[in-house]
Amino acid sequence: MTKEQRLKKRHAAEKRFRLYGLTSILVALVFVLILVNNIFSKGSSAFMKTVINVEVFFDPELIEIENGAPEENIRESDFYDITIETLLKAYPAKNLDEENELIDLFTTDAEIEIKKAFLENNNLIGKKINLEITASDDIDQLHKGNYPRNLPEDRRRISNFQLKIYDNLLKNNKINKNFNNYFFNNGDSRDPELAGIGGALVGSFYSIIICLLLAFPVAVLASIYLEEFAPKNKITDFIEININNLAAVPSIVYGLLALQILLATIQLPRSTPLVAGITLALMTLPRIIIPCRASLKAVPPSIREGALAVGASKFQSVFHHVVPLSLPGTLSGTIIGLAQALGETAPLILIGMVAFVVDIPSTPIDPSSSLPVQVYLWSESAERGFVEKTSATIMMLLSFLIVMNFIAVYLRQKFEKRWN
Amino acid sequence: MNFVLIFLIVIFSSSLFFYGKSKTKSISIERNIKLNALPKFYGYYLVLWSSIPALVFLLVWSLFEPVIIKSIIIETAANQGAIFNDKNEANLIYEKIKAIHLGTYFGDIDTILKESAISYSKFLNIFTNSKIVLIFVTIIASVIFSLKKIKNNNKAREDVEKILKGLLFVSSLIAILTTLGIIFSLLFESIKFFSVINIFDYLFGTNWSPQRAFIRDASAITAAEYDELRDAFGFVPLIAGTSFIAFIAMFVAVPIGLFSGIYMAEYASSKIRRISKPIIEILAGIPTVVYGFFAALTVGPFFRQIGESIGLTVSSESALAAGLIMGIMIIPYISSLSDDVINSVPQSLRDGSYAVGATKSETIKQVVIPAALPGIIGSVLLAVSRAIGETMIVVMAAGLAANLTINPLESTTTITTQIVMILVGDQEFDSPKTQSAFALGLTLFVATLILNYIAQRAVKKYREKYD
Secondary structure (H helix, E strand, C coil): CCHHHHHHHHHHHHHHHHHHHHHHHHHHHHHHHHHHHHHHHHHHHHHEEEEEEEEEECCCCCCCCCCCCCHHHHHHCCCHHHHHHHHHCCCCCCCHHHHHHHHCCECCCHHHHHHHHHHHHCCCCCCEEEEEEEECHHHHHHHCCCCCCCCCHHHCCCCHHHHHHHHHHHHCCCEEEEECHHHHHCCCCCCCCCCCCHHHHHHHHHHHHHHHHHHHHHHHHHHHHHHHHCCCCHHHHHHHHHHHHHHHCCHHHHHHHHHHHHHHHCCCCCCCHHHHHHHHHHHHHHHHHHHHHHHHHCCCHHHHHHHHHCCCCHHHHHHHHHHHHHHHHHHHHHHHHHHHHHCCCHHHHHCCCCCCCCCCCCCCCCCCCCHHHHHHHHHCCCCCHHHHHHHHHHHHHHHHHHHHHHHHHHHHHHHCCCCC | CHHHHHHHHHHHHHHHHHHHHHHHHHHHHHHCCCCCCCHHHHHHHHHHHHHHHHHHHHHHHHHHHHHHHHHHHHHHHHHCCCCCCCHHHHHHHHHHHHHHHHCCCCCCCCHHHHHHHHHHHHHHHHHHHHHHHHHHHHHHHHHHHHHHHHHCCCCHHHHHHHHHHHHHHHHHHHHHHHHHHHHHHHHHHHHHHHHHCCHHHHHHCCCECHHHCCCCCCCCCCHHHHHHHHHHECCHHHHHHHHHHHHHHHHHHHHHHHHHHHHHHHHCCHHHHHHHHHHHHHHHHCCHHHHHHHHHHHHHHHHHHHHHHCCCCCCCCCHHHHHHHHHHHHHHHHHHHHHHHHHCCCHHHHHHHHHCCCCHHHHHHHHHHHHHHHHHHHHHHHHHHHHHHCCHHHHHHCCCCCCCCCCCCCCCCCHHHHHHHHHCCCCCCCCHHHHHHHHHHHHHHHHHHHHHHHHHHHHHHHHHHHC
8 A cells, every 4th residue: 555545545534533423413413303393393283272163052941040140150050951952053963873973073171161151241041152162182183184084984083974074164164273272271181172281380380499499598508518618528528429429310219219208208298299399309409519519619719818808707708709709600500400300200200290180289289290290191191182282291391491591591691700 | 387387486586686686786885895796696696596496396396296196196096996907007097087187088987086086186286286385485495595695795796607607517418318318218118128029039030020919918928929929029121121221322322422522522613512512412401201202102103114114023112212212312411521521631642643643533543532531431331320210211112011132122121110110000008019119229229329439430530630
């Protein structure tokens, strides 16, 4: 091999090597794109719901109350007959089977929706109104194009008769898409068209607030102690090693800890944001202490010495000068730690947050779910409608995380002092 | 109740701030002496002394009160003739008594339960009253003590700083308490588990099927049942599955992560670096449940489809899908750590290599990477410990059945998956099945601890070398 050939070969190897590096970065970037695209294309349709326009006649024969009846009476009274009458008018059905199939096109909460429309007005007896009633999950998915209609009938969840009704309704412009208020207001449900993340949102909110209240002060105080006051001795070393190790303990181990100590020993209520918040706080604590210490360390010694020189005590120099200067870094570290806690699932599953909770929790000691656990729960469900719900929940979760990380970066860039 | 007490304590002690401040001012005027600290420090001194002892007392009391009341009630119920065979039944009766007291119990109430409920509310009353009285006494005692100190013109600032320093120290101890809590809660149940199952049967058994071991009373089982039990908790398939999936993940993550780390550190212009580094780190910020969803609903079926089209049977919960996605999750851990490590290799090493005519890639391969190797190995070990502790991806995308296989297209299970499966849903405490989850947790904890320790030592040693 001549010298030129060798050089050529070496330069080719150089180019290849460089290409490997670039390819790896591209692979990672492409994966981020695929993931985000996959979630968004599946999930964006969940923010709309399919509604069917029907004509409701509040027949005085079928209803026991009168115009202007007190609200309680209306709430307690039966709107079942009116509901059935209304739904059956949507399309002529010949026999009982067909009638049932027709009724199945609408959500199981149709009666509640009609009652709500009545409550809003309260003098509709004997009148007719046009009302948009939420469609059942199957029709919803069909209308959004997520459901193949060219399968043989026995492999479809929608019968031929139902398809015929759907086409007829579509032709008469009776089917629309509305904003899906249920997705944000409702708790969990077995029916995908009624299921929402309201309960999970509130549960996550409570958990994160409790986590913040517990973890933030303790983490800040602990890092101030370790960075500013701790003598260099065995105990301090031990605490430091401990914190580093805790930050790397798998999150599921914290779930076991919570199960044994918080639930079995102290007997706090299961499935509640309170327990979730405490568990997440224990888990987040070391993850906040590490950036807090780094930001305290970044404050130059001259600041401390200046304060000491004019007669401040050690405490005053730390609390009046060092801590305020380290605050941007501390806060952004805390927010990033909380963002991690918000996405954490495994320990929450162990403390029973997988329970099926329909009600939206009103206090932190009510059973509840949380956003990531809701993702897990729905992804295990068989109904097709839950796929888009899961993706939409992920979209919500990711947007919270993006906002939190953005705030953290902003705080750091805007307020952090550079010392060199 | 407790919240009201805390609120009252806080209100009371913060009002003492103003008292302490004005009191010391007037003392200094009266006696015409110079105070040893600014008046506000005397206020802080009073606040700390009046609140901390009472709050600590309240905390300790509320931790122990339910436990003590429970044991008293169960004992009195037993004395009155209630029959329970084990802890679970005793717990059940206790819950019933509590529900009767709260008025939320709608079953049959016999006289024993009724009597017990009455004595429960009696005890609850006694405990609450004595709690209030004792807190009151604590506050009075500590206020009298601190007032006396103030009147003697103590060095309040130093005293306040001492108390606060103690508070800081206690906060840093919480990390140790957490570790102790983890170790005790895992050990406690694991010891119970290993008292039934021989530790060697656990470590070397090749069959994992805990659902067979749903035995109520572990102390009274027959020999045949015991043999079955012994055979149900073999750890080998789990560690095999876990390492297998972690291996696939590393197979994906190490080359991609390492090469991107090298590219970022050595080749990329600062502009590319500024854009691509945060984007890769997004991968670390995405919740693992999202990866799990993606692996289970998109990647798994996709592999299955490809497999079908070329005539392979691919399980829809294949180890390959879970491992691949886990590998992608881990890329940023390896890339950013190895980026840091490579950056801290001194420039003089590179310059020496260039001086003898090596190209950039030759320098990287033969000088930079060997120099950075301990650090790189450390980052890979940290990534491995992430991979074996990762839960949601494998719960959602890997299988549940424990089969020993090295075919990546079949489903396998992992330690974390089994912990979740055992503890979700109905669980009986004190059954070997539930306890086995804690034994698995202990194994996982020890394994990650060892990996982290080695990794941190390696990285630290490496840093010291070039500092």
